[in-house]
Amino acid sequence: MHRTAEVRLWARTRRLTLGLLLLWLFVSLAGPWFARALNDWQVFGFPAGYWIAAQGALLVFLAITVVCIWQMERFEARYEADVVADRAADAVPPAEPATDKPAP
């Protein structure tokens, strides 16, 4: 029995959510934790530890949010296509057992 489009969408959503949260957690924790040591280096003319907390992390947060939107909209478009395909597959009795499309 093949998984429905809903299940597939939610599986992708969960994976993406976990990945983005881990990235968020990493930036939020690693930046401040190592800030003093990072200050020994310079980034764009600023001490690196300070720059990450004042600017770098903010830009990463923005990037994570944009990636979330981009990926989720892709998943939802894929979901719409899957729904159509499922309906078509249900309308015609399958000649062979349906197989899951592998996620790229």
Place this chain on the structure above:
Amino acid sequence: MIGRRYGLFLLGFAALIGAMALAEHEGLPRTWIGAVFLLVTVALYAGIGFLCRTSDEAEYFVAGRKVPAMYNGLATAADWMSAASFIGTAGVLYLQGFGGLAYILGWTGGYVLLAVLLAPYLRRFGQYTVPDFLGARYGGLAPRVVGALAAVAVSFVYLVVQIYGVGLIASHLTGFGFDLGIFVGLGGVLVCSFLGGMRAVTWTQVAQYLVLILAYLVPLTWLSVQQTGSLLPAFSHGSQLMQIARREAELGSDPVELDVASRQRQLAAQTELKLRDVRRAMAADAQGLSRHIEALRTQQAPLVQVQRAEREYLQRPRTEAQARLRYQQELERARSHALPLAGMPAQALPYAGGDPQGDAASSARYRGERINFIALMLCLMMGTAAMPHVLTRFFTTRSAREARRSVAWSLLFITLLYLAAPTLAVMVKYEVLNHVVGLPFDQLPQWVTRWSRLDANLLSVRDLNGDGLLQLGEIHLGADIIVLAAPEIGGLPYWVSCLVAAGGLAAALSTADGLLLTIANALSHDIYFRLFNPGAHAVSRVIASKMLVMVVALLAALMAALRLTDILQFVSAAFSLAAAAFFPALVMGIFWRRANRAGALAGMLAGLGVCLAYMALNLPIARSLLGVTLPLARTQWWGVDAIAAGVFAVPLGLLVLVVVSLLTPPPGAEERALVDRLRVPDRPES
């Protein structure tokens, strides 16, 4: 269409600025310029509010769910920027250096959580308020009611502080009294929320964002061009940071500064003695001051000095309570100025109070500061994602997809301001350390003398060692003055200062509007309608909310007029409480089908309980009220300050939610169906 309207608004606003700049040049008195800025901007917001008036339920509660993503982002950013954010953030960064960045990180990182975990799912749920979601997802009345009460409590504290800020700024702009300033601001808030609810508030907030971003960036860029010639100070202030570090090293080892620091220590000891017998100290002070004035007169000292001494005499405290408060403030100030660099950590040095390579005590202080930075940051992030008035903003978008995009727009507009705040702090510090410290007292810049006369809490100078030169240890700058005085520091014309004040007003009004509506809607929709009178018609629900808007606004204004400055501690606590009450229940409600009513309720109450208990044991004001005497080493967990109590409350609440949910029957089919619906885009019309 919308773009054209706001384009027109911007043009009109630019015309106002131009007109005021010209008027100042032609000699229009300052109070007039300030009054015009105040009245015109408030009138503009009131006008937009009037144009958007409505009694339709959907329009009133969620702006008809028609707000496009970018405009919702602008409105959310304005809603988010409170008076404290606008005026206080640069000040905290100036005074605490790296430590202030915990606020910057906390208040932006939370938006990632909103985008990933909350906003689109809540929008897909589609009702009017967050307690609505709790009620539908978990069933029954308890989660909804607890949520509504928590939303009201958290938002009300925040609201009182905003109205207080409105009063301060309005009175600064016009020279009218504080109470009159509150009245004017209150009027502005009410016209929007009362007449048009969320619809009016949203569109007004868009205008208010435009005002506040202009008000922040204009002085910042102008100052930057003056100091370094750069038009993009956020990218170019690295060199100033380096110079500040060098100057800090110089001042830290300067023997004159060290001498001033030891005099501050003596002053602190003297003030402690004063506090033991306040009445005698008051009399002794008055005598000493009048004798000082006599001495200055016989010496034929410069008029400025005599006037300053006379002013001190006139402004001495009259009652014992006033005197006690004044001595307390002086004590704290003297104690902080007895530390190197007048108690300010090196600007770019993380956890400057300790040294990882130093002795045991020093590396313990380093680790303590680092833990507290991270704890505060995480607490603010989760609190940001759980703030009721922010969550409600995503109900007004057109779809879940737009809600998600709206979070990104909000974060972009918020980041603009939070990139600017550390920049401004650095530039002001650069000016103070290089161009103010070391000057003779009779050649101090205009802005120093003006503000020290206006409000000694914001700025005070005192020649402790009598050498006639200003040392760093002799000048005290309050947090709020960094933004308010930045235009004057650069010698910019007065209309720029008025513009800044108008921006602060926009920030305060926009947040106050959002909070007021959240409170009124929670009370009318979640308590009155769902709890007491489920048969109420849409019209009477809107009327109930409008009545509540008036009552709550008046209550908040009354409380603000009491001028309880300790309330600021409670604002930081609000983030912890919001996180504890809402974060676990909302996130688990969306991501875990097994979460049930008992679990959610237990989680919310456990989280709130832990939060309140931790604060009761560790917040200074609570400790003195409750008579807690156990040392902080015993009542704190890992040395984390009470302000970050949410960082414990959320995981504990989460744990309780999971355990209790597993121990009790699973949720019904209706709740499970709701969760399934949230996870999938709405079926398009075929």
